[in-house]
Amino acid sequence: MIAQAKSKDPKLGADLDREFKVLSARLSFGLNFERHSPEAVELPQRPIRKGDKVRVLPERGSTKRGDQRLWQVKAIHKAKQVADLELPGAVKAETQSVALDDLVVVAEFRDTIYPGLVSTGKVQRGGDKPFHTVINGENYHVLKALTYTHRGMVDAIYIDPPYNTGAKDWKYNNDYVEKDDLYRHSKWLAMMERRLMAAKELLNPDDSVLIATIDEKEYLRLGLLMEQVLPEARIRMISTQINPKGVGVSEGFKRVDEYIFIARFGAQDVTPSASPLLGSKPIDAAERDSEDSEEDAPKKIGLDWQTARRRDLQSVRRTRPAQFYPVYVNEATGLIEAVGDPIPHEQDRHTVAKRPGCVAVFPVREDGTEMNWSVTVPTFIDRWKKGFARSGKQQFGKPQPYIIQYLKSGPIADIEEGRAIVEGYRADGSVIAYYEELGAKAPPTQWNLRSHNAEHYGTKTLRALLPDRKFPFPKSIYAVEDVLRLFVANKPEAIILDFFSGSGTTAHAVMRLNRRDAGRRQCISVTNNEVAATEQDELRSKGLRPGDAEWEQMGICDHITKPRVEAAITGKAPDGQPIKGDYKFTDEFPMAEGFEENAEFFTLTYETPVSVSHNLACARIAPLLWLRAGACGKRIDKLPTDGWAVADAYGLLTEVDMATPFVKAVKKVDGLRIAYIVTDDDRRFQAIAKRLPEGVEPVRLYESYLTNFSFANGE
Known part of the structure; x- marks a missing residue:
């Protein structure tokens, strides 16, 4: 082409040749890939509106893809429930009329979105604790919405993104990326890059962490991508065993492990642990570097012996008949001598068979409430014989005359697998063992813990929670808990985000962390409601399509994530x-x-500029204000009739002429964090903001609401 240009116009040809050589001499360094766009998402539950982009669904009962072209709605005939469509950009005008029931709205990557949230249920057992939230929606759109509520506020992000194995485990452009797709890797990278860039805005730049798990299919590309998108982060990769038996066979090898990328920002560090949280058998003293300083020398940390009596009131006697039995303690020696059989719930414990020289110890609280032991008779006897159960302090005059102690399965596994060192045995036969804590040394980069087995503590744990419901490859709850503990153990009010939530393991793990130290950490879980590929054909054959109630109830969020939480x-x-x-x-x-x-x-909604500008979407926007204020306490769901309202954590002023009573009410609420002030007048906003008490953040909302909650999707 340059030669042809030179023959017709030598000067133009020479200029083109020179510019081409300059451009071709420039080499891009780093990860290069096609940034595929537009990425599109179908919104099956969104009502059809004039101006929408839509696809025409295949006939009911068909398993075919249907028309993938995007049509624009030119008119809607409500009486006939029909829409007039036009094909944008067509060389020759093409139109058709289609029943509204046969259309689905499509949001493209570059479209501006006006997000809202609709509550679909809640569960409350935590008093005044902040709420964990589960959001059903396209995760990129949710991330953009969270830039309003949580920009720079997130302490930890944990994600388990699609591994891009070629299996039908994620969707792009509303079709599955197949194994033989030449652009499979770049499509995956484009999808990940957009989400990582949005997620970066949410992390606290001064002290936070992003954790991403991946396997061998994309770990190299993900590592480079994170280096490019997160240049300020300190990135480390960990290898972790997830199934010692191996999963599948690839290139002649069974995969037993996967990888964890950890990107730390600002002052975020690894929290030291007082137990061998990660790693395998401790290094023998002879193997240890002889030049180690005395400060780095191992310290002995004893095992945690637990009280064998249940503590929770859900475990009172009669709830577990097999766990109310006598433990006979010799009154002269204070040692366990025998263990009796469980007694019927109607039998008075004082009538149990006597044993010479012994007292029968039952699990009884100081107030006389009969409880259960933590384990059954066979399990207790097994642990007692092995030195993992013992009698403790004598309690004179109390309903339970001796404390009975035992080791839980975790410390027992550490002893059996060499992570805890047995030093000897006491006179009662109980084991004397300890952990070696290597001072401030960092955890190893290879993790091999039985508790991280995804089959036993991911799949089987989910099966216990949701019998007869399946989800492919859920993470071990203990694996997620352990890695989060390294970074949020000293942050009892941390905000943790998982925008590839899937089965909800992250939220579950955060609850366990809170239980350990009475923390108030909150987890935001984001997932879509896609139906598994293996189930879609069956549902379609029954005449169902996305948007139908029977279809949606089988989606990931409604069928797995929400029920699991x-x-x-x-x-x-x-x-x-x-x-x-x-x-x-x-x-x-x-x-x-x-x-x-x-x-x-919650479910993410897509509002229209008209409804937002006329405050018709106030109820949809209310959860966003509540989330920004900490997701705790009551929520203001309606426009206040008095021009203002105050909840537990925030206040809303919609009529600036009512500023005086609003400010008075704000001052009376302890712990109020944010005051939302609706006004287009900057001077009045500043004047009201100055009157607020110290510690209350003034946040301005424009009267139209349009500017507050619109996000360019893919800028």
């Missing part, structure tokens, strides 16, 4: 039955106890 808190499966099984390792207790936590579930 609710089940974890209440301790009950969706059928109302108590969850079977116990939590293990760092904190053992029955799953049926649940957690003292709060959670609310």
Whole structure:
């Protein structure tokens, strides 16, 4: 082409040749990929409006893809429930009329969105604690909405993104990316880059962490992408064993591990642990570097012996008949001599068979409430014989004359697998063991813990919570808990975000962290409501399509994420039955106890500029104001008739002429964090802001609301 240009116009040809050589000499360094756009998402539950971009759905009962072209709605005939469509950009005008039921709204990457949230339920057991939130929506759109509520406020992000294995495990442009797609990797990178850039705005730049798990398919590309998108972060990669038996076979190898990228910002550091949280068998003293300083020498940390009596009031006698039995303690030696059989719930414990020289010890609180032991008779006897159970301090004059102690399965596993060192045995046969804490040394970069087995503590844990419901490859709850603990252990009010939430493991792990130290951490979980690929054909064959209630109830968020979070808190499966099984390792207790936590579930909505400008979407915007104020306490869901309203954590002033009573009310509320002031007049906003008490953040909302809650999707 340059040669042809030279033959017709030598000067123009020479100029083009020179510019081409300059451009071709420039080499881009780093990760290069096609930034595919527009990325599009179907919104099956969004009402059809004039001006919308839509797709025409395939006929009911068909498993075909249908028309993938984007049409624009030119008119809607409500009486006939029909829309007139036009194909934008077509060389030759093409129009058609289609039933509204056969259309689905599509939001493209470059479209401006006006997000809102609709509450779809809540569960409350945590008193005044902040609410965990689960948001059903396209995660990029939710991330953009969170830039209003949580910009620079997030302490930790944990994500388990699609691994791009070629399986039908994620969607792009409303079609699956197949194994033979030449652009599979760049499409995945484009998807990840957009979300990481949005997520970066949410992290606290002074002290936060982003954690991402991945396997061998994309770990190299993800590492480079994170270096490019997060240049200010200190990035480290960990390898972790997730299934010692191996998963699948690739290139002749079974995969037993995967990778964790950890990107730390600002002052974020790794929290030291007083137990061998990560790693395998401790290094033998002879193997240790002889030049180690005395300060770095190992310190002995004793094992944590637990009281064998249940503490929660959900575990009173009669709830577990097999766990109310006598432990016979010799009154002369103070040692356990025997363990009796469980007694019927109607039998008075004082009538149990006597044993010469012994007292029968039952699990009884000081107020006389009969409880249960933490384990059954066979388990207790097994631990006692191995030195993992013992009698403790004598309690004179109390209903339970001796404290009975035992080791939980976590410390026992550490002893059996060499992470805890056995030093000897006491006179009562109980084990004397300890951990070696290597001072301030960082955890290893290879993790190999039984508790991180995804099959046993991911899949099986989810099955206990949601019997008969399946989700592919959920993470071990203990693996997520352990890695988060390294960064939020000293942040009891941390905000943790997971925008590839899937089965809800992250929220569940945060609840366990809170239980350990009475923390008030809150988790924001974001996931879509896609139906698994294996189930879509079956639903379509029944005449169902996205948007139908029967279809939507099988989506990830409604079928897995929300029920899992609710089940974890209440301790009950969706059928109302108590969850079977116990939590293990760092904190053992029955799953049926649940957690003292709060959670609310939302669906992302797409508002119109007209509804937003006329305040018709106030109820949809209210949750965003509540989230920004900390997601705790009451919410102001309607425009206040008095021109102002005050909730537990924030206040809303919609009529600036009512500023005086508003400011008085704000001053009376302890812990109020934000005052939202609706006005287009900057001077009046500043004047009211100056009257607010110290510690209350003034936030301006424009009267139209349009400027506050619109986000260019893909700027």
